[in-house]
Structure formats: C-alpha cells, structure tokens
Amino acid sequence: MSDPAAQISAQLTATKSLTPNPTWLSAFLTTQRPTTPFPALTQTACFRLLASDITQSLTTTSSTCFPQDVHNVNLKERRLGGSIAVQVLAVEDMSKSRWEQIEAIEALERGEGTKGREIIRVAATVEDDSAGATVQKGGGPHKLLLQDAAGRRVYGIELKGLEGVGLGMSIGCKMILKNTLVARGAVLLEPTTVTVLGGKIEELHKAWKEGRKAELKAAIEATEHEARVQNDQS
Secondary structure, three states, X not given: OOOHHHHHHHHHHHHHOOOEOHHHHHHHHOOOOOOOOHHHHHHHHHHHHHOOOHHHHEOXXXXXXXXXXXXXXXXXXXXXXXXXXXXXXXEEEOOOOHHHHHHHHHHHXXXXXEEOOEEEEOOOOOOOOXXXXXXXXXXXXXXXXXXXXXXXXXXXXXXXXXXXXXXXXXXXXXXXXXXXXXXXXXXXEOOOOEEEXXXXXHHHHHHHHHHHHHHHHHHHHHHHHHHHHHHHHO
C-alpha cells in the first residue's frame, strides 16, 4: 500500500462514518505488521476506534460534530446535517424508578437479563463487540448522555426503541447520528437517524456503573430524608 493511513481513513469514513485523527492513526499503524492485509488492518483499526475515546481518536470538523450552540433551548427544533459520531457516557431508563434501575443494574452484574417477565442467565460471547455487555430488552424510553469528538456533551432522548440501547449497554458505545433532529437542546433519537456501532471504553464503563448505583441510592436517601422532615414538621 502506497499510503495505508489514507486508505484506512477513507475506508472507515465511507463505511462507518468514522474519520480517524491522523496522529491516532499513525500511532496505531506503528503497532501493526507492514505485511498485514488491508482488510484485516482496517478491521483492527475499526475495533480499536470503537474501544477508544473519540475526543482523542477522531477528527473534528463542523460537519462531524455538534454545533457550538446545540444546547440552545430557545430553538424549538432544527435538523443537524451530515454524520456525527458520538459516544455514550451515561444511560437512564426513564420508565423505571430509581430502585428499579438499581435492581436492573445489579441483575446485569449477576449476568441476568430479562425475557418478558422471565429472568434468564446470559453468557457473554467472544463475538460480542461490546465486551460482554447485556442490553436489557423492553423498558424505555432511554435518556443518553452523548459526547462528540470535540468533547461537547448533549442529552439524547429515545423516541423509538433502538437496537442495542438500554440499561446494561456499554459506556463508550459509539453511535452515528445522521440528519438528526434537535429540539430544545436535546437530540431526538430514532432508528431512521441513528446507527449503533457498539464498542466500549472499559474504564469509563466501570466508573459509570459504580457511580450510577451510588448516585441512585443517594437520591433515594435524600428523597426519604426530605419526606421524614416534612412529616415531622406536620
């Protein structure tokens, strides 16, 4: 290959809407054998990108990132053109109470998923791109904290069920937003405008899982304390 970096970048941009940062891509190529076939090299680069922090690994342009005023709540709605790569930093099931969310997280930690009302044991597979993540079926809509390659964070609201989105999905999971609608500063997510690529940032996933349970328990305790105070005053 005369210029493997350029060819890999072009291939990933065309097939995955992921354009690697030249510095990241150069560093990646130094870890690969020069004789590695192009398809295998591209596949490995894609796998590494899905496991990376896109603020370090992807290029940033006006057409591949959220606009600076994406949080403007005064704009009733607008559609974002182009393809924007994002990574998921947090997920919340808006249909579940805090206790139900804690129970769901703990069930997933035990390796249990749900099938209707039945609890089933789920085994992780080698082929799972999300490193053994088990996404619970049902529930929702979900609220996701999304981050683009420029580091801008914005909440996304699931309007219709998205395959691969739910409690138990991997933090750091990559998604591509195409011609997505933004309303009052929130991204509206639906299957026609969202492609879930998968992936996982291990350290972020672990920190979020541990922090989320503590956050939910603290919120429950605060609510119970407030209720006790109000009862005492009455």
